[in-house]
Amino acid sequence: MxxxxxxxxxxxxxxxxxxxxxxxxxxxxxxxxxxxxxxxxxxxxxxxxxxxxxxxxxxxxxxxxxxxxxxxxxxxxxxxxxxxxxxxxxxxxxxxxxxxxxxxxxxxxxxxxxxxxxxxxxxxxxxxxxxxxxxxxxxxxxxxxxxxxxxxxxxxxxxxxxxxxxxxxxxxxxxxxxxxxxxxxxxxxxxxxxxxxxxxxxxxxxxxxxxxxxxxxxxxxxxxxxxxxxxxxxxxxxxxxxxxxxxxxxxxxxxxxxxxxxxxxxxxxxxxxxxxxxKNKKFNCYAVAYDVTTKYYAINYFDKNNKLHKKFQKLLGNEYIPAKITNDVRYYLQDKRRYITYEQFEAIKLTKDFNRMFSCCERKLFAKFRDDNKLDGEMNLIVTKKPCEYCSRELDVIENKGSLKINLKVPTQGIEQGQGLRHKDIEKHDTEAKKILGK
Structure with a gap:
């Protein structure tokens, strides 16, 4: 048969x-x-x-x-x-x-x-x-x-x-x-x-x-x-x-x-x-920020592809505002006085190896606070990784100004600070930022 x-x-x-x-x-x-x-x-x-x-x-x-x-x-x-x-x-x-x-x-x-x-x-x-x-x-x-x-x-x-x-x-x-x-x-x-x-x-x-x-x-x-x-x-x-x-x-x-x-x-x-x-989870991070009237979220990536945001916005509903990369996201130098913006960085057209300078959740949220004029009072911030060197610099700047108090909640165990940032990476990024500033 x-x-x-x-x-x-x-x-x-x-x-x-x-x-x-x-x-x-x-x-x-x-x-x-x-x-x-x-x-x-x-x-x-x-x-x-x-x-x-x-x-x-x-x-x-x-x-x-x-x-x-x-x-x-x-x-x-x-x-x-x-x-x-x-x-x-x-x-x-x-x-x-x-x-x-x-x-x-x-x-x-x-x-x-x-x-x-x-x-x-x-x-x-x-x-x-x-x-x-x-x-x-x-x-x-x-x-x-x-x-x-x-x-x-x-x-x-x-x-x-x-x-x-x-x-x-x-x-x-x-x-x-x-x-x-x-x-x-x-x-x-x-x-x-x-x-x-x-x-x-x-x-x-x-x-x-x-x-x-x-x-x-x-x-x-x-x-x-x-x-x-x-x-x-x-x-x-x-x-x-x-x-x-x-x-x-x-x-x-x-x-x-x-x-x-x-x-x-x-x-x-x-x-x-x-x-x-x-191998794969060095830079993963998700963050939530909220005060008495507003809730934000941010994802640690470069935001040019909107597919992830579409998924998470649908999952969250209309309660949360996404904080994405904008021209006002800042990269502070070690002195915590000088900084470059994403707009300046984007104008140089560097390779994707430098994207790490601007992809962090926290600094996208800080830029969103400035954009929404939330620079006074208190803001609560929940992150899934301890802030890296770049975010810690801007957190110190905000704390020293004293007008906005950020209540930071981070994992109590298992996640080390830095998220894969090596000393040579920080030096390379700082050097490029100084070049952009012309100093």
């Missing part, structure tokens, strides 16, 4: 349909996978970089302005811990989808080769022999079993076989800590040059997250038809959509047992999280 052969699953097409849902109060936004992962050219920043900072700052704002909360310091500590978990989860999501996209490109090519090879046999495959062979080849097969010193894993897919060993110190229950198991799989993906092998590991990770120990039973062969991956992937999406801003509040939301247990473990994707933070 002749069977028309097609790709079992066009994963790339499936991924393009992925939509992430985010909620704040009564406002919702949908973010597709491209928007979720894509970095803006001028800033190397994306939506996924900012969203956990957004929820953190808004949670602190609500804690600061709401009804009296018993033990506010304890509540802030909980917010910080939940933020770290959420940030870790987002880092994992980015890793998973970027790797899956790369794998999908090669899978499409490999599937085409297999289908071409079997088509001429299937036309006369009365007994179904070649159909069964094809079904076998296009399923991911894996086996986990105890061995000396740990756990051995063997995966096979499209004639590609990989076998490796994971050391475990405890013989009582090798699956006692699935987060560790996941970390080993992630590490193997990071260092593997073979996308077929990577896909095998991505499948196992997904099954572990969704179904725990039972998904990869010890000593028994398991397999996953490639079409089933779509079902797994849909389940993953459903779990992710259940995590909203409540994750950043005082109570962690109820999500499915296995998924919730794993992602909330301190060591979940720890190595990946650390690398992701060090």
């Amino acid at each position: 002749y069977r028309k052969l097609e790709l079992p699953l066009d994963i790339l097409s499936s991924l393009e349909k992925n939509v992430f849902n985010f909620k704040y109060k009564d406002n919702f936004i949908n973010v597709n996978l491209t928007e979720f992962l894509h970095r803006l050219e001028d800033d190397s920043i994306s939506f996924i970089d900012i969203i956990s900072d957004f929820y953190y700052a808004q949670a602190v704002y609500e804690l600061s302005t709401g009804e009296e909360v018993q033990n506010k310091n304890k509540s802030l500590e909980i917010i910080s811990k939940n933020r770290d978990k959420y940030d870790k989860l987002l880092t994992f999501i980015r890793f998973y989808y970027l790797e899956l996209i790369e794998c999908a490109k090669e899978l499409k090519i490999e599937f085409s080769k297999v289908i071409d090879r079997y088509t001429r046999y299937l036309e006369h495959d009365i007994s179904g022999r070649y159909t069964r062979q094809l079904d076998y080849m296009t399923s991911v097969k894996y086996n986990c079993y105890k061995s000396d010193g740990g756990l051995s894993i063997r995966c096979a897919f499209l004639h590609k076989v990989v076998q490796y060993q994971i050391p475990f110190s405890s013989d009582s229950n090798l699956y006692e800590n699935i987060a560790d198991f996941t970390n080993y799989l992630i590490t193997s993906i990071q260092y593997s040059p073979n996308n077929i092998n990577k896909f095998q590991h991505l499948v196992i990770i997904l099954k572990l997250l969704l179904y725990g120990n039972e998904s990869v039973p010890l000593g028994r062969s398991s397999s996953l038809e490639i079409d089933e991956f779509n079902v797994l992937h849909q389940k993953f999406q459903e779990e992710l959509s259940s995590i909203s801003e409540s994750q950043l509040k005082y109570v962690t939301p109820a999500i499915s047992d296995e998924f919730g247990k794993i992602i909330n473990r301190e060591n979940f994707a720890q190595e990946l999280h650390t690398k992701g933070i060090n």
